[in-house]
Amino acid sequence: MTINESLQWAIGMLEQEGVENARGNAEHLLDHCLGMERTARFFLRYERALSAAEENEYRRLVTQRADRVPLQYLLGKAPFLNEDLVVDEGVLIPRPETEQVVEVAIRLLRQEGGVGDLVMFDIGTGSGAIAVSLAKELPAKVWASDVSADALKVAQANIRRLRVEGQVTLIHGDLFCPFHVLNLEGQVDLVISNPPYIPHGILGGLAPEVSQYEPWMALDGGEDGCDFYREIIPEAISFLKPDMGWLILELGDGLAIQVKDIIESQRKFAPPQIFPDLNGKARVIAAKRGQ
Ligand code: SAM
Ligand code: GLN
Secondary structure: EEEEHHHHHHHHHHHHHOOOOOHHHHHHHHHHHHHOOOOHHHHOOOEEOOHHHHHHHHHHHHHHHHHOOOOHHHHHHEEEOOEEEOOOOOOOOOOHHHHHHHHHHHHHHHHHHOOOOEEEEEEEOOHHHHHHHHHHHOEEEEEEEEOOOOHHHHHHHHHHHOOOOOOEEEOOOOHHHHHHOOOOOOOOEEEEEOOOOOOHHHHHHOHHHHHHOOOHOOOOHHHHHHHHHHHHHHHEEEEEEEOEEEEEEEEOOHHHHHHHHHHHHHOOOOOOOOEEEOOOOOOEEEEEEEO
């Protein structure tokens, strides 16, 4: 088959299976099979025949995409801020909403203008998206935890990819547990997390790309979506620098008021600030520790 015929076949197949943006997906996978940057498609001769190996690989990937395997898992990478990060089925695919969380953190910490290296905890680091991006942008030492050993392998690959080995340390374990041995109580400038926050009951009803292929461990926030906020918020206090340290969390849809209440009920934080995402939804909450 020619490139053009293959592309038309792929678009038809993806449309039939209800994949959003069938053309874009078909083109991305074609670029991947041809080992080509997206911008190089301009020079492609659409009448050229694919080799047998190229055609087999393209058919395999398009069929998987038609089965709703997320595009990013098939490509093995996902864009995040200005980088491409490595991803596989062991990690949540980093989302544009999370870019917003990182941007808020950078802005608030730059305003503080502290001296020396900042100390940060990223709870549930997954692909390492938040940790590596912060390390790239700020003079920071980041400690990042996850309960998933598979996720930490991917995070390690991203640490190497962005060359932040000297700044980010991964620790395997539950929430703050692995941090207790570090003796950093009262010394942390930022506790940041995009915790699992999808209410358990609605997980199965999400798009098949999410519900069938992304790790539930990365998504399931318990009955009301707030299980992790209830654990992270009180535990963060003892680690944060008095009068300086920030707690910054990504918010699940419709959870802003509940999470704000959990923060306020601790009586240890200045009034929280809430920031919207690009769709206008309350997506980030930031609260500075008081005395
Ligand atoms: N930080 C990444 C991001 O923003 O793309 C991943 C966020 S994902 C929503 C939540 C992460 O928390 C997953 O990687 C999951 O494995 C991890 N996780 C779930 N339960 C955890 C726990 N008890 N302790 C530490 N990490 C946990
Ligand atoms: N943003 C993800 C989604 O909507 C959920 C990530 C999370 O639970 N933190 O599918």
